[in-house]
Amino acid sequence: MAWIIATKLEMTRVVKGERLVPITLLQIPELRVIWFKTLEKDGYDAIIIWVLKKWASVELAEGKSTLNKELFVKIKEFPVTEEEKQNYQIGGNVSLDALEWDVKVTIEGISKWKWFTWAMKKHNFHGGPATHGSKFHRALGSIGNRKPKRTHRGKKMHGHHWDVKITTKGVPVELVNKEINVIWVRGGVPGGRNSYVNIIF
Numbered sequence: 528m529a530w531i532i533a534t535k536l537e538m539t540r541v542v543k544g545e546r547l548v549p550i551t552l553l554q555i556p557e558l559r560v561i562w563f564k565t566l567e568k569d570g571y572d573a574i575i576i577w578v579l580k581k582w583a584s585v586e587l588a589e590g591k592s593t594l595n596k597e598l599f600v601k602i603k604e605f606p607v608t609e610e611e612k613q614n615y616q617i618g619g620n621v622s623l624d625a626l627e628w629d630v631k632v633t634i635e636g637i638s639k640w641k642w643f644t645w646a647m648k649k650h651n652f653h654g655g656p657a658t659h660g661s662k663f664h665r666a667l668g669s670i671g672n673r674k675p676k677r678t679h680r681g682k683k684m685h686g687h688h689w690d691v692k693i694t695t696k697g698v699p700v701e702l703v704n705k706e707i708n709v710i711w712v713r714g715g716v717p718g719g720r721n722s723y724v725n726i727i728f
Contacts, residue, residue: 530605530727531626532558532578533710535636535718541701541711550701551716553724555708558621561602563612574607576621578723601723623705626728634695636717636724641688650683693717 533553540547557579564573577599615621626632646667647654655663667685670678695717702711716724 529626530725531555531621531623532576532601532603533724533726535716535720535722535724536709537720538715543701548701548713549715550711550713553710553712553716553726555623555710559599560615560617560619560621561599562617563615564604566609572607572609572612573604574612574615575602575604577602603725623703623708623710626700626703626710626726630700630728631697632700632712632726632728634698634712634716634724634726636693636695636722638689638691638693638717639719640690643686644688645685646683649685649688652683 533555536552536554538549538551540549542548558576559579560574561577562575564571564575566572578601580600641649645665646652647665652667654665655661657664670682670684672679695714698716699713700710701713704710710726718724
């Protein structure tokens with residue numbers, strides 16, 4: 528298993544044969560290995576990747592074994608095997624060489640936040656009658672019951688809408704441009720522009 532962190536740029540479309548294919552452009556920022564987790568100390572093997580700021584330059588200080596966290600904007604941990612650790616070193620760059628085009632990947636991202644929404648929009652409720660003197664249109668309706676005189680846990684009500692983790696599996700990769708570190712994937716990707724997504728393949 529391999530993985531990489533990408534930034535969502537925008538959506539567009541390309542001509543493929545006789546049809547238009549919607550694609551999303553994902554750009555790979557500069558990724559650095561900051562630390563390793565080991566089975567002996569942490570109970571599992573993992574690698575910690577940080578996204579480097581555009582203006583920053585990374586150099587290990589003399590006598591130091593870790594990097595300054597102020598140089599990075601995002602941190603992510605991925606599980607690895609002991610053999611895969613041999614391919615990386617602290618301060619080293621994570622490149623796009625492992626990803627080839629015409630494969631299917633899994634993309635993890637945080638969906639767009641819809642702010643605080645009412646139950647009809649949040650849960651796609653039908654709503655009440657719109658005519659004939661009805662006074663019940665877009666209201667939530669009854670939320671309780673006679674016994675046990677309280678609202679049940681998990682009741683569909685108004686509240687925070689989206690802003691949750693979404694995993695999309697089996698996304699085809701249309702093109703990998705290693706010169707500018709941009710990946711073209713078919714269809715939509717969760718999240719807004721300039722948001723970070725995890726690509727697992």
